[in-house]
Amino acid sequence: MEKMKTTDLEQLRHEATSNVPLSGSGNSASNASGGNSPNGDFVPKSMSLSAQSKIESIREWSVNTFKTTKQFISERFGKGSRTVDLEMEASIESLRDTQKKYANILRLARAMASHFSNVVHTQRALGESFSELAQKSPELQEEFVYNCETQRTLVKNGEILLGALNFFISSVNTLCHKTMEDSLLTVRQYESARLEYDAYRVDFETVQSGPREAATQARLQDSQKKFADHKQKFERLRGDVQIKLKFLEENKVKVMHKQLLLFHNAISAYFSGNATALEATLKQFNIQLKRPNAEKPSWIES
Amino acid sequence: MEKMKTTDLEQLRHEATSNVPLSGSGNSASNASGGNSPNGDFVPKSMSLSAQSKIESIREWSVNTFKTTKQFISERFGKGSRTVDLEMEASIESLRDTQKKYANILRLARAMASHFSNVVHTQRALGESFSELAQKSPELQEEFVYNCETQRTLVKNGEILLGALNFFISSVNTLCHKTMEDSLLTVRQYESARLEYDAYRVDFETVQSGPREAATQARLQDSQKKFADHKQKFERLRGDVQIKLKFLEENKVKVMHKQLLLFHNAISAYFSGNATALEATLKQFNIQLKRPNAEKPSWIES
Structure with missing residues (x-):
């Protein structure tokens, strides 16, 4: 809930600040269809369709930002209503906690490799x-x-153990800062979509509970359509998160089972002076050692 | 041969710069026996015996320094004759080399203990x-x-190994920077006495080869006496160095035999995961481990 920007929002904001020709700053683009009046003032003849649609998207983005910010503040002060999926929130919380703990293991393993x-x-x-x-x-x-x-x-033997430690570090790093991070990116998109969905739901409920007149009918329809759009997006991302969390959990157990076994076997073999077991462990996990004085392992040795 | 000052020379020099009342700087000490003349000039009545003997010792020290410096320069330029004991010089050179190498082992053992x-x-x-x-x-x-x-x-087990490493470091440090250093101090005194002996020997030989007249007879006797004194001192220190080097060699072999055995056994036991052998090694060498959370080992544990 901390970071509110989705990538979609980011993209719109980027277009708004860099691409849209506002009056006074879009002279060169407008010169083709506009002209200078006799007294030197600049008078645009007509607005291009593209500029119109961009202005429309800024308007929409502003309304959207306003609504979601309002919803965010209402939730923060405990006033607004909020869609809650307790099970999923617990899973997300658990993932964030696991990432933090694995990052700590990673930090310690790196320190260990360095001291060793x-x-x-x-x-x-x-x-x-x-x-x-x-x-x-x-x-x-x-x-x-x-x-x-x-x-x-x-x-x-120490150099062989260092090879095993570095393999462990590299694998846990990928799990922690690539695989988990990818799922957490989808989680952040989902959390943002949930906030937008709730904002448009509250908006629709407010319009719906107001007086039913001919004038408000159009507004009701518009509000209903937007609510439906955001609901669809929210549910799609909710599905994405559920699938990713499931696969991540499986992947995490598989990767960590392997890495923790490697870590234990390599360390046990080294610190019991069992060079044969140490080399067997590295072979078992397909770890190629970097030879300090050779670009490639010799074909004779392999 | 690099450092020429002996502690005796140092002491004399110290007395010369701090204790001896020179004219113009010894007013307060001389006031007791001297007085102010009517026109305000300071006139010393008589010189104390102590001051006289100190001035004598400065004179002697100056002559000595002059002679030894002259001898030192002659030797450096390959002109003067020099008393050489090849065997002893080789032993001294070997001791200096050993000290340097043991200091390197010590430095590495300290680095090892720190990284470990x-x-x-x-x-x-x-x-x-x-x-x-x-x-x-x-x-x-x-x-x-x-x-x-x-x-x-x-x-x-790592904490037990650290105890063994620290014991090794402490013992090698004592051998390297106390026992060897003590012998090297005697060596430096011997080297200084050798230079003085050669200076007075050359001096005596010069006087002896000069014309034999009644006037030079007193000088010859004085030179002969000083030569004999310095010869005696030189031979005494030569004997000291011989004895110290012999005992040091025996001591070095005894200490290093024990320490290298400890170092090897402790490291072998630890890196083969043999906790029993590691603890037995520490017991064998009477190493008491510092317990981090206890002032004294409990009487129950002992």
Whole structure:
């Protein structure tokens, strides 16, 4: 309910501010059909059809904005009547909450990958230092050698784990900021359509409950037609949201089931020193590691 | 050879600039034995013995500084003769190199502890997030639960590993910046004494090779005495350095053997997920962990 603009509204507003020739600013466009009077004043001969229709659309947009703003304010102050779908609102609320929580997991996973990458970096440097000291310290050679080997093994496995972490991050990022965001865009369009629908419903009810005279008959018909149009749009978007939420829920469970399994298996394998299981996990999830010194994986290795 | 000042020289210089009353700046000290003449001029009656001996020591220090600086410059330009103990110089060079390399290991171990601490911190936050999501996501409860448990186990063991890393850092720091530094201080004193010894040796040789007259006999004796004094000091410090280097070598091997074993065993145990071995390693090396939420370990736990 926070953001009221729909993309349709945005588009109309854009046309209103950039394309419509208003008097005084549309000289060059009007010059073809208009002319200069003897005393130098500009007198338009006739208005083009396109300009007329644009002015009409601005008028309509203004009325629409006025009605929806009035409805929005009435709802805010608890006066207006509001169409409520409790089940759908709960689903939407739950989706927004899930997105927030997954974004937090994503933030932590990114921090983890970054800190862990620093650890691997330090392990590589430590491995090199131990190796150098092993050569120069005969009396402590054995100790430096086994420490060097441990650090090098950790670096090798650490890079594989980083590959798994980055795959997890990329997948959760797509789910959180592309798939969920797409559904939330439809939700915002639906929420805007609901507000418009309620605005025209209230308008129609007001006209309907007024005196029935010949003069108001046209207005009643117009109001009824607009109410029907907005109801149709509202119901179409309501259907869209229902379908998207359903598919999103299925998709979310599928993606997260896979990613949480990968995250757990890769981390468990790495932190139990099981290099075979770690590599098997990456193969299982089809994760290709970026080799630092190769553009493409060699065909011999694959 | 870069730093020429010994602590003895430093002390003499300090006394020269702060304690010795020079004429014109020692008024208040001299007022007791001196007085004002009728025309207002300050006339010192007599010089105190202490002031005399201090002036003598400044004179001696100046001569000493002049001789050693001359010797230092001669050596730098490859002209003067220089007493060389190849074996000891190699040992000193090796100690300086080892200190530099251990300081590098220390720097890397500190970086490792810092990055690893960040990893543990993120693991704790991830564990909490997974736990929260496990409660709110019935359809993914199992996946969130096992991830939460893995992160919590890693945090627990990570804190133990951090204890081992910090013990390693503290021990190597003591070896590198206290034990080795103490030996290097003696080395610097020895190097300074060697320069002085060579300066007085050259001085004595010059006087000795000069004409033997009654007038120069006193100078020869004085030069011989000073040469003998500096020779004694040089040989005493040479012995000190030999003993310190020997003990340092033994101490270094003992400390590093223990620390490198600890470092390896703790890291191997942690990264193979062997919590029992990790705790056994800490017990073996008598490492007490700081408990974050307790001032003292409870007597029940011990």
